[in-house]
Amino acid sequence: MGREVEVLRSNILRIIEDESFLEELRREFKKYFDTANSFVKQYYRVNRRLPMQMNVYWVLRKSGAPSTTANEVSKKVLESWKGYIELKKYGYKTRVPEFKNTPIILHNEQYRVYAVRERDKWIAEKIEFSLNRKWVSLRVRGKLRWVPELKEGLVFYMRRLKYPIIELRHCLVDNYLILGEKCFNKNRAEIFRRNGKWYFAFSVSLKIPRLKGKGIAGVDIGARNLVALCGVSDSGESFSVLFKSGTLRSYWLKCEKLARRRNRIAHQYFWEAVKCAESGDKEREKECFSKYRLFLRKTGRFRKKAKEVRKKAVNSMCRLIAEFFASKGISIVYIGNSVCYCVSREDLVKEITSKPTRELLRNFFAPRQIIDSLRRHCEVKGIQVIEVGEKGTSSICPVCGQRIQRPYRGLVVCEKCGQFNADLVAAYNIMKFNSSVELNDKELKRLLNNPKTYIYLVKEQKWIPKN
Numbered sequence: 001m002g003r004e005v006e007v008l009r010s011n012i013l014r015i016i017e018d019e020s021f022l023e024e025l026r027r028e029f030k031k032y033f034d035t036a037n038s039f040v041k042q043y044y045r046v047n048r049r050l051p052m053q054m055n056v057y058w059v060l061r062k063s064g065a066p067s068t069t070a071n072e073v074s075k076k077v078l079e080s081w082k083g084y085i086e087l088k089k090y091g092y093k094t095r096v097p098e099f100k101n102t103p104i105i106l107h108n109e110q111y112r113v114y115a116v117r118e119r120d121k122w123i124a125e126k127i128e129f130s131l132n133r134k135w136v137s138l139r140v141r142g143k144l145r146w147v148p149e150l151k152e153g154l155v156f157y158m159r160r161l162k163y164p165i166i167e168l169r170h171c172l173v174d175n176y177l178i179l180g181e182k183c184f185n186k187n188r189a190e191i192f193r194r195n196g197k198w199y200f201a202f203s204v205s206l207k208i209p210r211l212k213g214k215g216i217a218g219v220d221i222g223a224r225n226l227v228a229l230c231g232v233s234d235s236g237e238s239f240s241v242l243f244k245s246g247t248l249r250s251y252w253l254k255c256e257k258l259a260r261r262r263n264r265i266a267h268q269y270f271w272e273a274v275k276c277a278e279s280g281d282k283e284r285e286k287e288c289f290s291k292y293r294l295f296l297r298k299t300g301r302f303r304k305k306a307k308e309v310r311k312k313a314v315n316s317m318c319r320l321i322a323e324f325f326a327s328k329g330i331s332i333v334y335i336g337n338s339v340c341y342c343v344s345r346e347d348l349v350k351e352i353t354s355k356p357t358r359e360l361l362r363n364f365f366a367p368r369q370i371i372d373s374l375r376r377h378c379e380v381k382g383i384q385v386i387e388v389g390e391k392g393t394s395s396i397c398p399v400c401g402q403r404i405q406r407p408y409r410g411l412v413v414c415e416k417c418g419q420f421n422a423d424l425v426a427a428y429n430i431m432k433f434n435s436s437v438e439l440n441d442k443e444l445k446r447l448l449n450n451p452k453t454y455i456y457l458v459k460e461q462k463w464i465p466k467n
C-alpha cells in the first residue's frame with residue numbers, strides 16, 4: 001500500500017456564452033455514440049462477447065470521427081456495455097445501454113482552463129478547447145473547487161526535439177492559474193447540457209497522504225438506520241454510532257403524499273380535457289389542459305424538494321462521519337454494498353411499516369448515494385474506503401458466531417447471548433470478517449447495546465446526538 005491515495009474530483013463550470021455551436025457539436029457526438037452503440041449491440045448479438053476497443057475505434061474512424069473523438073467515444077460506450085453485462089451476469093434486471101443526452105467529450109490534451117484568484121479561491125474565467133486543430137475559447141463561471149498540487153511559475157513541455165513544439169503544462173502565479181493541455185493532473189472533460197444550460201466538467205487527480213493510524217471501522221447501510229457503524233480507533237478504543245432515518249423518512253412521506261395528491265388532480269384534468277376535445281369544447285379543453293400541466297409541475301416540485309433534502313442530509317451525515325473517523329485515527333473503512341444490488345427495494349423497507357406507507361417510501365432508500373458520498377468525504381481525508389459483500393452479516397451472532405434469528409424489526413436474538421441491534425451487528429461483522437479485530441464479550445455487548453445515536457432535524461438541516 002502506498003503512502004498516498006490518488007483520488008479524482010470533478011470541477012463543474014457553467015458556460016455563459018455562444019451555446020449554438022455546442023448544440024451542433026453535440027449532435028455530431030450523438031451520431032458517433034449511436035454508430036458505436038449499434039455496432040457493439042450487433043457484435044454482441046452475434047458473438048456473445050464485446051468487441052475490442054480497437055474494433056469500435058475503427059468503425060468510428062471509418063464513419064468520419066477524428067481519432068481523439070473515436071477513442072473517447074469507444075471507451076465510454078464499451079464501459080457502459082461492460083456494466084450492463086456485469087449486472088446481467090448476476091441476474092439483475094437491466095436495460096441495453098442507450099445514449100440519449102450524450103456529452104461532448106474532450107480528452108486531456110484537448111483543453112485548457114483559466115482562472116483568477118479572488119481572496120483564497122480560484123474563480124474560473126474561460127476554457128479553451130481544440131477543435132479540428134483550432135483553439136476555441138468559451139467564457140465560463142464557477143470556482144475551481146479542486147486544484148492539483150502544482151509547481152509555482154510557468155511550466156512548459158517540449159515535444160520533438162528536432163523541430164520543437166512547445167506546449168503548456170501549467171502556469172501558476174500569485175493571482176493567475178492556467179491548467180494547460182499538458183497538465184497531466186487533469187483528466188478528460190465533458191461538455192453537457194442540463195435543464196437548458198451548458199456545463200463544462202473536468203476532473204483532476206489529487207494525491208492525498210494516507211491517514212496514519214491503525215483504526216478500522218465497518219459500516220452497514222439500511223433504510224431504518226441510514227448508517228450503522230462500528231469501529232476500533234487507533235488507540236484501541238471501540239465505538240458504535242447509529243444515524244436514524246426517522247425524521248427524513250417522515251418528511252419524504254409527507255412530500256410524496258402531497259405529490260401524489262397533485263398527480264391525481266392532474267390526471268382528472270387530463271381526462272376532462274380529453275372529454276372536452278371529444279365534445280368539441282375548445283375553450284374548456286385548453287383550460288383543462290393548462291391546469292393539467294400546472295398540477296404536473298407541482299407534483300414534480302414536491303418530489304424534487306424531497307430529493308434535495310435527502311441529498312443534503314446524506315452529505316452532512318457523511319461529512320460528520322469522515323471527520324469522526326479522522327479524529328479517531330481510522331485509516332480503513334469497510335462498507336457493505338450488497339444492498340445496492342437488491343432487485344426489489346421493497347424488501348429493505350419491508351421491515352418498516354404497512355403496505356401503503358411502503359409504497360410511498362419506495363424510492364426513499366438510496367444506498368449508492370450514501371456510499372458515494374461517504375467515499376468522497378473519506379477519501380479527501382486520506383481514509384481508504386473498501387466496498388465488500390455483506391451477505392449473511394446480520395444473521396450471525398457477533399459473540400458466539402452461531403446463526404441467529406431476526407424475529408422482528410431491527411433486532412437479532414441469540415439464544416445464548418441476548419438481543420442486539422441488527423444493523424450494528426451487521427456493521428461489526430463486516431469489520432470482523434475483513435480484519436483481525438477481536439473484542440472480548442463484555443466489551444462487545446457494551447458496544448452493541450450502547451450506540452451513540454444521531455437524528456436529523458429537517459428544518460435546521462443538521463444532525464444532532466440523541467443521547
Ligand SMILES: [Zn+2]
Nearest residue numbers: 397400414417
Ligand atoms: Zn450468541
